[in-house]
Amino acid sequence: MxxxxxxxxxxxxxxxLSGAALGLAGLALPLDRADASFWEAFFQKHFREMxxxxxxxxxxxxxxxxxxxxxxxxxxxxxxxxxxxLFGYGLDLSRCIGCRRCVYGCVDENNxxxxxxxxxxxxxxxxxxxxxxxxxxxxxxxxxxxVPQEDYFxxxxxxxxxxxxxxxxxxxTQATWKDPDGIVVIDYNWCIGCRYCMAxxxxxxxxxxxxxxxxxxxxxxxxxxxxxxRPRFKGVVEKCTFCIQRTRVGRYPACVEACPVGxxxxxxxxxxxxxxxxxxxxxxxxxxxxxLNTNPKFYYFFAYGK
Amino acid sequence: MVQVIRNFFIALxxxxxxxxxxxxxxxxxxxxxxxxGSAYIGQLxxxxxxxxxxxxxxxxxxxxxxxxxxxxxxxxxxLVIPAYLYNFKPIKEIVLFGELLAISAxxxxxxxxxxxxxxxxxxxxxxxxxxxxNFPASLLAWDVVVLNGYLAINTVIAFYVLYRLxxxxxxxxxxxxxxxxxxxxxxxxxxxxxAFLYNGLSARPFWNASILAPRFLASAFCSGPAIMLILxxxxxxxxxxxxxxxxxxxxxxxIAYAMGINLFLLGAExxxxxxxxxxxxxxxxxxYFGLHGHNNLVPWxxxxxxxxxxxxxxxLFPKTRENFITLNMACxxxxxxxxxxxxxxxxxxxxxxxxxxxxxxxxxxMQEIVIAVGIWAVGALVxxxxxxxxxxxxTGRLRFFSRAQMVTARDIMSRRIASVLPDTSIDELAxxxxxxxxxxxxxxxxxxxxxxTVSETAIISREVCRSTGKKASDIMSPPDxxxxxxxxxxxxxxxxxxxxxxxLFVLNKDNQPIGSVSGSDILKAIEEINRE
Numbered sequence: 001m002x003x004x005x006x007x008x009x010x011x012x013x014x015x016x017l018s019g020a021a022l023g024l025a026g027l028a029l030p031l032d033r034a035d036a037s038f039w040e041a042f043f044q045k046h047f048r049e050m051x052x053x054x055x056x057x058x059x060x061x062x063x064x065x066x067x068x069x070x071x072x073x074x075x076x077x078x079x080x081x082x083x084x085x086l087f088g089y090g091l092d093l094s095r096c097i098g099c100r101r102c103v104y105g106c107v108d109e110n111n112x113x114x115x116x117x118x119x120x121x122x123x124x125x126x127x128x129x130x131x132x133x134x135x136x137x138x139x140x141x142x143x144x145x146x147v148p149q150e151d152y153f154x155x156x157x158x159x160x161x162x163x164x165x166x167x168x169x170x171x172x173t174q175a176t177w178k179d180p181d182g183i184v185v186i187d188y189n190w191c192i193g194c195r196y197c198m199a200x201x202x203x204x205x206x207x208x209x210x211x212x213x214x215x216x217x218x219x220x221x222x223x224x225x226x227x228x229x230r231p232r233f234k235g236v237v238e239k240c241t242f243c244i245q246r247t248r249v250g251r252y253p254a255c256v257e258a259c260p261v262g263x264x265x266x267x268x269x270x271x272x273x274x275x276x277x278x279x280x281x282x283x284x285x286x287x288x289x290x291x292l293n294t295n296p297k298f299y300y301f302f303a304y305g306k
Numbered sequence: 307m308v309q310v311i312r313n314f315f316i317a318l319x320x321x322x323x324x325x326x327x328x329x330x331x332x333x334x335x336x337x338x339x340x341x342x343g344s345a346y347i348g349q350l351x352x353x354x355x356x357x358x359x360x361x362x363x364x365x366x367x368x369x370x371x372x373x374x375x376x377x378x379x380x381x382x383x384x385l386v387i388p389a390y391l392y393n394f395k396p397i398k399e400i401v402l403f404g405e406l407l408a409i410s411a412x413x414x415x416x417x418x419x420x421x422x423x424x425x426x427x428x429x430x431x432x433x434x435x436x437x438x439x440n441f442p443a444s445l446l447a448w449d450v451v452v453l454n455g456y457l458a459i460n461t462v463i464a465f466y467v468l469y470r471l472x473x474x475x476x477x478x479x480x481x482x483x484x485x486x487x488x489x490x491x492x493x494x495x496x497x498x499x500x501a502f503l504y505n506g507l508s509a510r511p512f513w514n515a516s517i518l519a520p521r522f523l524a525s526a527f528c529s530g531p532a533i534m535l536i537l538x539x540x541x542x543x544x545x546x547x548x549x550x551x552x553x554x555x556x557x558x559x560x561i562a563y564a565m566g567i568n569l570f571l572l573g574a575e576x577x578x579x580x581x582x583x584x585x586x587x588x589x590x591x592x593x594y595f596g597l598h599g600h601n602n603l604v605p606w607x608x609x610x611x612x613x614x615x616x617x618x619x620x621x622l623f624p625k626t627r628e629n630f631i632t633l634n635m636a637c638x639x640x641x642x643x644x645x646x647x648x649x650x651x652x653x654x655x656x657x658x659x660x661x662x663x664x665x666x667x668x669x670x671x672m673q674e675i676v677i678a679v680g681i682w683a684v685g686a687l688v689x690x691x692x693x694x695x696x697x698x699x700x701t702g703r704l705r706f707f708s709r710a711q712m713v714t715a716r717d718i719m720s721r722r723i724a725s726v727l728p729d730t731s732i733d734e735l736a737x738x739x740x741x742x743x744x745x746x747x748x749x750x751x752x753x754x755x756x757x758x759t760v761s762e763t764a765i766i767s768r769e770v771c772r773s774t775g776k777k778a779s780d781i782m783s784p785p786d787x788x789x790x791x792x793x794x795x796x797x798x799x800x801x802x803x804x805x806x807x808x809x810l811f812v813l814n815k816d817n818q819p820i821g822s823v824s825g826s827d828i829l830k831a832i833e834e835i836n837r838e
Contacts, residue, residue: 042427046431046437046438049438116355122662124662124663134585134663135659135661135662135663136585136588136659136663136665137663138662138663140662140664157662166507166508166509169443169444170443170444170445170446170506170507171440171444172432172439172440172444172446172447172450173428173431173432173437173438173439173440174438174439174440175431175438190428190431190438191424191425191428192423192424192425192426192428192429192431192432193354193423193424193425193428194419194422194423194424194446195364195365195422195424196444196446196503198361198364199364199365199504199507199509199510199656199657200507200509201509201661202508202509202661203661203662204361204362204660204661204662204664206361207361208354208361208364208424209353209424210353210354210355210357210359210360211352211353211354211355212353233425234353234424235353235354235423235424235425236424236425237424292508292509293508
């Protein structure tokens with residue numbers, strides 16, 4: 001009798017819970033999306049637990065969805081990290097003129113939302129000669145007629161692709177991780193939007209989709225990567241991926257190409273002949289907030305005087 | 307099964323039926339829940355953009371409330387220790403209400419996390435096995451484990467105690483003792499883990515101080531018990547539950563110590579930050595004095611400081627803590643003071659200035675506040691319903707159906723009986739009883755209806771005194787002492803005793819004998835029930 005009680009109570013509770021879960025799901029479910037692909041997306045597995053075939057299926061579903069939304073064909077690639085490659089970035093502070101061409105080059109390449117506005121690169125302006133490691137004295141919203149301004153210098157900041165990334169450590173669902181080529185990536189289909197990574201990032205590199213991302217179809221870059229610049233969703237985190245869709249096929253990141261003064265350097269840290277290795281060897285480089293032991297692969301340096 | 311369903315309906319009826327005041331309160335809370343729910347649907351549609359949170363301040367009012375409520379939940383332990391470990395009777399009698407408060411608080415905590423999530427439908431990603439829980443690296447994964455564990459422990463303890471009370475029995479320490487012992491470090495753990503969640507982030511110097519977890523605990527042991535003190539007085543006033551002043555004053559004394567420690571730890575932190583004055587002190591400067599003209603939190607911080615200090619002194623002196631006017635003032639001061647200090651006062655400066663030095667001032671939007679109020683109303687509703695059920699159980703006015711009340715004659719009777727027609731000869735009857743080892747037989751008519759009984763002794767006396775040739779009908783006794791199959795076990799004992807017999811036939815609706823019940827059958831059944 002006692003035993004029966006327990007059994008039936010358990011059953012009731014389970015039924016109640018699943019009923020409640022369904023009810024909640026129904027509540028949250030926009031009616032027009034209540035179709036098969038919604039449930040496919042809902043039950044999609046963790047990216048690193050899927051086989052290539054499963055990833056292929058997911059990607060074709062996502063491509064179809066994108067095409068429906070933007071009325072144009074969008075390819076979602078899944079290029080893997082190349083063996084023997086560890087990407088590193090160099091930024092010459094003595095050359096940067098604060099023009100923000102990198103910011104907009106990045107936005108156009110990586111399909112960031114225009115309204116609400118999302119930028120993966122922040123350019124900070126400092127007054128020359130002031131205590132400038134104190135980031136609090138920087139200005140993010142500077143807006144003069146002409147750059148560079150006398151008395152100021154500029155420091156662009158984006159994801160530093162830490163070797164020891166605090167954001168990856170804190171993510172409760174393993175939705176963000178460091179790939180073998182050192183790029184910290186996010187699976188936008190797995191992120192629950194808790195924003196713990198944003199609290200953990202010492203570089204303010206992560207951006208949240210506070211609303212549904214909004215970008216006109218004609219401005220969508222159709223060449224995308226699953227872990228990079230594919231269209232994102234409301235309620236997930238995104239950030240710079242060193243243009244994973246370009247760099248994994250041997251191209252430079254968009255910001256490197258956009259820079260009119262050649263302040264941005266990019267290359268393979270494992271290749272002794274790369275430009276980035278040259279800069280690290282011959283310039284006085286530093287990394288942001290070294291004391292935190294995050295070990296960024298983003299090097300700042302001053303090149304004048306050679 | 308029948309019993310479970312029946313008890314479920316008893317519980318449901320107890321919750322559903324109340325007086326006008328009760329309905330008014332439920333209606334009021336439901337209205338707030340509905341308001342919060344509709345605001346939340348708006349948030350689901352538009353996204354978290356309806357809040358004032360942005361990339362710079364990426365956690366706000368929801369997480370502030372969550373943090374405060376973890377403290378309230380953890381504070382149940384302040385009652386559990388004196389109640390169960392030191393057997394302090396006045397508190398032992400009310401510890402149940404503390405545990406129920408913990409259940410409501412954790413429910414609210416989970417809801418606050420849910421509404422803060424950008425993709426709430428993906429919540430299962432955080433679970434082990436079916437999801438990809440990042441355990442043990444992520445402190446948020448730890449928090450999922452400890453918060454749900456704490457909810458489970460308290461639910462089991464509280465509802466086990468209630469269940470035992472409801473069937474009129476003492477709870478067994480051998481069953482919940484280990485759970486109670488476990489709940490003590492567990493309560494400390496939910497607050498420690500929540501503190502570590504912030505504490506572990508080197509990116510946020512304001513949180514990255516090892517004093518954070520002790521401060522969390524100390525302030526939790528102020529605000530949680532203060533809420534309980536207010537609730538206890540309300541419970542005492544509105545119901546027959548007796549809560550001794552002694553228990554209330556003892557808790558007030560404990561709050562005084564906790565507040566003393568809390569103020570000391572806060573002072574230690576304030577000293578370190580301001581005296582060393584590194585760039586890592588900017589957040590606390592923002593909190594107390596404002597930064598570059600941004601000072602949204604400053605009046606609140608000082609308001610909380612004044613409240614906490616005055617509450618400390620009100621709790622400290624026996625004269626003021628044993629006077630209900632000053633005691634309640636102190637409670638309200640401490641609840642508001644800690645709510646500000648541990649809520650917005652802790653979360654927001656973690657983000658100001660942000661990691662790139664920007665100052666974005668955060669003030670929750672109306673929608674955020676409405677959603678938060680809705681969640682608080684859910685918590686109040688949960689607590690109200692639990693009290694509505696627990697109080698009458700506790701005072702003994704509500705009793706569930708238990709096995710003992712459900713057991714009927716049919717359940718315990720022996721089905722081995724002998725029925726004979728009235729014209730059966732006594733010889734035959736005697737043979738029948740001997741061969742089947744039965745002490746008596748039922749005499750029935752053509753329709754198997756009982757018309758009398760013949761016992762061994764009746765046959766023996768007839769056999770000895772008279773010659774043979776008689777029939778059963780000649781020696782049977784009238785069937786006055788018979789019981790029906792649906793009689794409850796309690797009644798049976800009484801009937802047996804009244805009639806001074808030790809065995810009776812059990813009849814069905816049609817008066818047909820279907821079994822028999824003896825004194826030893828009843829004893830056996832009672833013993834079995836007690837053993838369960």
